[in-house]
Amino acid sequence: MRTLIRGGTVFDGFDVLGKRDILIEGELIKEVGTLDVRADIEIDARDLFVMPGMVDAHFHFGGSKGGDLVKATLVEDSKVRLLRATTWASKIVEAGFTTVRDCGEPNAIPLRQAVKEGWIKGPNIIAAGRPLSQTFGHGEFLHTIPLEWNEYLGFAQICDGKESCIQAARRVLREGSDFIKIMATGGVLSQRDRPEWPQFTHEEISAIVHEAKKVGTYVAAHAHGDEGARIAVEAGVKSIEHGSLLSEQTLKMMAEKGVALTPTLSIQELIYKHGKQIGVSEWGLEKIAQIRENVPKVIDTAKRFGITILAGTDLGFESGLEIDVGKNYTEPILLVEIGALKEIEALRAATSNIRKLGAKTGVIAKGEVADIVVIDGDPTTQIRDLSKAKFVVKRGKLVKG
Ligand SMILES: [Zn+2]
Ligand SMILES: [Zn+2]
Structure with a gap:
């Protein structure tokens, strides 16, 4: 043909x-x-x-509706969410995205197979499967429910200490993860941790990086705060997701070590502008304002240092608004409009830059x-x-x- x-x-x-x-x-x-x-x-x-077909370098095939992830996950059967996520896959590929890097969601693993075998229309999926999180970490959306529920609901594999982290890394690789996603700081949508708090120690992250390397892959780290990001970069992760509060010093180290940055402006703007309307929790609304201000400066510095910038929406639920699943092109657009990238730089961020992480596309x-x-x-x-x-x-x- x-x-x-x-x-x-x-x-x-x-x-x-x-x-x-x-x-x-x-x-x-x-x-x-x-x-x-x-x-x-x-x-x-x-x-x-x-x-080249575009790449959303940070997405979650969560399959839920609205920004109240706790409610969506607890109230709706996970199979319904998986079925809904199949409709996302077709919308996304029709929007011109031929590759999606899913940064943490069990649904992405069966979906990846369905698309590969050709019976569901969708982009090629690079899947992290379940992310790794420490106890009292960003991998738990709620810190008031029993810890095991977070694991049961598929939010994350919880691990603490070197041995436990090694085992967790091996478990998610066994489940089919293409790369390993870790939560290296607190986050916006998790209940009681703060974005600036570091999570995991150097020793823990190094152990996970070692396990990833053994099977020829890498670790991507969710990190807003500078200290957690720095620890993750020193321990050998290959990409920093969000990076909202990064210092010049940490960015310099990222440039030296060839660590990529995914600013995830789409989710940030969606929550900042429409969070209340789409049901984002009080804590999420409060924290988004705190992390948002510094982001243009981070992107500008990253650009000056020659850091590889990736276009990743971090979308993981349907919003019904102008920033939504299937409109993943919002990210390269916002990289220009908020991140002050030149158009051609945003196009690279949405295509060939993913090759820095070993993907053969773009x-x-x-x-x-x-x-x-x-x-x-x-x-x-x-x-x-x-x-x-x-x-x-x-x-x-x-x-x-
Ligand atoms: Zn994140
Ligand atoms: Zn994410």
């Missing part, structure tokens, strides 16, 4: 190449250039913008996997045009258009 995308303005994941034809054979890009060939499917892209070139989105617009000048996906090709197959 051959597909030809003819004459579009091509952004290859790094820069705009100009008008090119792209020939796809099987799952791969066979040729990029001015091509005199025929194919089984031809897409006329002459007035369109062609770029680039249009000969021999690469054919994950491609054709946009009716020009996001290099109008970033909001990212919402106009017209054709989507995933692993060489036309999934939209």
Whole structure:
């Protein structure tokens, strides 16, 4: 099966190449250039913008509705949430996202298989499975219910101390995690911990990193506060998620060690602007204001230091608003509008930058996997045009258009 995308303005994941034809054979890009060939499917892209399929580098296939995660998780059967998450998968791929890195949600593991086997439409999923959290950590949404309930409900694998962390890492890898997600500081939506509080010790995180490395993968750390982030970076994690309160010193260390940053502006703006309306808890509303202010400065410094910035929404529930599942392009848009990235930098954040974490997608070139989105617009000048996906090709197959 051959597909030809003819004459579009091509952004290859790094820069705009100009008008090119792209020939796809099987799952791969066979040729990029001015091509005199025929194919089984031809897409006329002459007035369109062609770029790698986008990547949401921080998402949760939670499958719930509304921002009250405790209620959603306790009141609704987890199977209903999984079924709802299947509809998210199709919306997301149709929006032009061919890869999603799920940063902590058991649903992502079966969903990954369903998509891979082709009986559910969706993006390629890189799944963390259950995140690892310390006792009294961000992995527990509620600190007033029995600790075991948090594990039972799938929020997190709780572990404390080196031995326990080693075992927890092995358990989630056994469950099918592609990488390991840890909670290295308190968070916004967890009940009683503070975003600036460090969680896990250097020894604990090092032990988890060691287990990840043994199976050829890495650790991603949720971290708002500077101290927890610094400990995680020193212990060898490969990405800092959120990073809201990072100091220049920690960012410098991230740059030196090649640690990526995912600012997650979509969830931040959704909770800040509409939190009350969508049922976010009182503690969440109070904490979001505290972490939000510093974020543009963090992104600016990260950019200056040459840190790899990833576009990750951190969405994990349906909001019914302008920032929502299926509108994951909100993140590169906000990276421009709030993070002051140039459009081309935001496009890289949503495509080729994920390769820093080993994912083989996000680039249009000969021999690469054919994950491609054709946009009716020009996001290099109008970033909001990212919402106009017209054709989507995933692993060489036309999934939209
Ligand atoms: Zn987080
Ligand atoms: Zn998250």
